[in-house]
Amino acid sequence: MLEIDAISLTPASMRAGTPDLAKVRADFPILSTSREGKPLIYLDSAATSQKPRAVLDAMSTYYATYNANVHRGVYAISEQATAAYEAGRAAIARFINAPEPENVVFTRNTTEAINLVAYSWGRHSIKPGDAILTSALEHHSNLVPWQMLAEERGARLLHLPLDAQGRLDLTDLDGLLAQGVKLVAISQMSNVLGTINPVAEIARRAHAVGALVLVDGAQSVPHFPVDVQALDCDFLAFSAHKMVGPTGVGALYGRRSVLEAMPPFMAGGSMIKKVTLERSTYADVPQRFEAGTQAIAEVIGFGAAVQYLSELGMEWVRDREHALTAYLLETLSAIPGVTIYGPPVDERGGAVSFNVGDVHPHDVASLLDEDNIAVRAGHHCCQPLMGLLAVAATTRASVYFYNTTDEIDALARGLHRVRRVFGS
Amino acid sequence: MSSDLYQEEILDHYRHPHNHGTLENPDATFEDSNPLCGDIVAVDLRYDGERVSEVRFRGSGCAISQAAASMLTDMVVGQTRVDALAIPREAILEELGVPLSPARVKCALLGYKVMMAALYGVPDHNAK
Numbered sequence A: 001m002l003e004i005d006a007i008s009l010t011p012a013s014m015r016a017g018t019p020d021l022a023k024v025r026a027d028f029p030i031l032s033t034s035r036e037g038k039p040l041i042y043l044d045s046a047a048t049s050q051k052p053r054a055v056l057d058a059m060s061t062y063y064a065t066y067n068a069n070v071h072r073g074v075y076a077i078s079e080q081a082t083a084a085y086e087a088g089r090a091a092i093a094r095f096i097n098a099p100e101p102e103n104v105v106f107t108r109n110t111t112e113a114i115n116l117v118a119y120s121w122g123r124h125s126i127k128p129g130d131a132i133l134t135s136a137l138e139h140h141s142n143l144v145p146w147q148m149l150a151e152e153r154g155a156r157l158l159h160l161p162l163d164a165q166g167r168l169d170l171t172d173l174d175g176l177l178a179q180g181v182k183l184v185a186i187s188q189m190s191n192v193l194g195t196i197n198p199v200a201e202i203a204r205r206a207h208a209v210g211a212l213v214l215v216d217g218a219q220s221v222p223h224f225p226v227d228v229q230a231l232d233c234d235f236l237a238f239s240a241h242k243m244v245g246p247t248g249v250g251a252l253y254g255r256r257s258v259l260e261a262m263p264p265f266m267a268g269g270s271m272i273k274k275v276t277l278e279r280s281t282y283a284d285v286p287q288r289f290e291a292g293t294q295a296i297a298e299v300i301g302f303g304a305a306v307q308y309l310s311e312l313g314m315e316w317v318r319d320r321e322h323a324l325t326a327y328l329l330e331t332l333s334a335i336p337g338v339t340i341y342g343p344p345v346d347e348r349g350g351a352v353s354f355n356v357g358d359v360h361p362h363d364v365a366s367l368l369d370e371d372n373i374a375v376r377a378g379h380h381c382c383q384p385l386m387g388l389l390a391v392a393a394t395t396r397a398s399v400y401f402y403n404t405t406d407e408i409d410a411l412a413r414g415l416h417r418v419r420r421v422f423g424s
Numbered sequence B: 001m002s003s004d005l006y007q008e009e010i011l012d013h014y015r016h017p018h019n020h021g022t023l024e025n026p027d028a029t030f031e032d033s034n035p036l037c038g039d040i041v042a043v044d045l046r047y048d049g050e051r052v053s054e055v056r057f058r059g060s061g062c063a064i065s066q067a068a069a070s071m072l073t074d075m076v077v078g079q080t081r082v083d084a085l086a087i088p089r090e091a092i093l094e095e096l097g098v099p100l101s102p103a104r105v106k107c108a109l110l111g112y113k114v115m116m117a118a119l120y121g122v123p124d125h126n127a128k
């Protein structure tokens, strides 16, 4: 084996957690696969998480035994499918402590959830001269919809700046809010720097000037307990696929009074109350926003995913990831030439961006791939942030509860190899 | 420890690129980038009659994109414009001589794309 003794110390607390973890890992079929004898080391869960058998089974059971459209049939399997679909909604509402299931609208993903707000709420509520406040570390999906809305409505887009460690700088928040801000759209956790943003505090100050608050929860809802009532946000957007659920489904939480006042986003079947050839009246919330046949199997899988996470306990997920993140940061900082971006461990989650000397992140990721280690390289859909960090791209390793310190050790060995191959 | 992808020849071209830099008053110039990864390659050409007498390239990006661009400059220098334009994209992949995943083929072909545009005389949209 290679010379990495100095960084192979596993924290005692995590050794103690090992027996449970073996069972947890066994729930994820992909985690026991390998390529040419090299086990898959998956460190890209911020892009999409792996899926436990419980989620796969929930979806295939639906297809194999009660596949039918929902909210339409009066026969038994259609009613069963409708019940399972609505049970998914209720489970997701509970997971984020929404007051009622009706607060949850199913979308395709976080991106669509944000666009739903931009189109349906934004085009009716944003007036020329109004302002929308986002931040310098937003994912393109929480930036571009607002740019388009601002341009279309003649509104202004303002940005909260970052401090040197990649934290939102709130010094000027009240000053910015006073410039006619009607909506604050902010992520709860950065997918690049891992920064956890104080969204409850931002929401409190935004509400004081009458602005609504949309939280991009794509990276937060999967990784720690999120309570929409405690945050007091008006919208929360998140994706099933980053939280052990399937692709193709996401959710928009909306405050009931706000959703009730919003017109439909897309028009068609399922979102109407009464249709004549001339006009239609719209269905109640949330059906109003779910036009056409939805991703039924995926919603059922999403329900199974939040059930799986709830059984693990989101506090456990958070604590385990905190320990893994600490270990990851410590391990990376022990490798000469590695630059880590973002704040210290207590203010961040498990998405860690770094560079190895001046080796291009694609080369880092390709070399790691030769050892079947999956990391992400690129701008992570955050080009403005890359500009602020003054890099073209970064390599990102991101952990989820199923990762191990052994896998982080393997990453370190891979990075030492990168340094040898590139002589940096 | 050695790598299937990062063979010595590729690393050599990456560390010591051939025909690197810029030309004063080039006859043709073109620059492009790969928006997904931010790799950039720019090429300047000078002709002596029908022949490409000088090539310079510059850019930033991964080892594959920069090494491939460097190799391509060697293949183009001294060729007539017509012969250089006839170089197939497979030739540069063959020159690299390593198996590339589809994502990395894009890196490898960035320099090729830029070189062909310069040879065709496509106006450089980046030029001021």
Ligand SMILES: Cc1ncc(COP(=O)(O)O)c(C=O)c1O
Pocket (backbone or CB within 6 Å): A046, A047, A109, A110, A111, A112, A139, A141, A142, A187, A189, A190, A191, A216, A218, A219, A239, A250
């Ligand atoms: C912070 C953040 N917001 C939004 C998204 C978009 O999620 P999706 O691609 O599932 O719509 C992502 C996904 O990478 C993200 O990390």
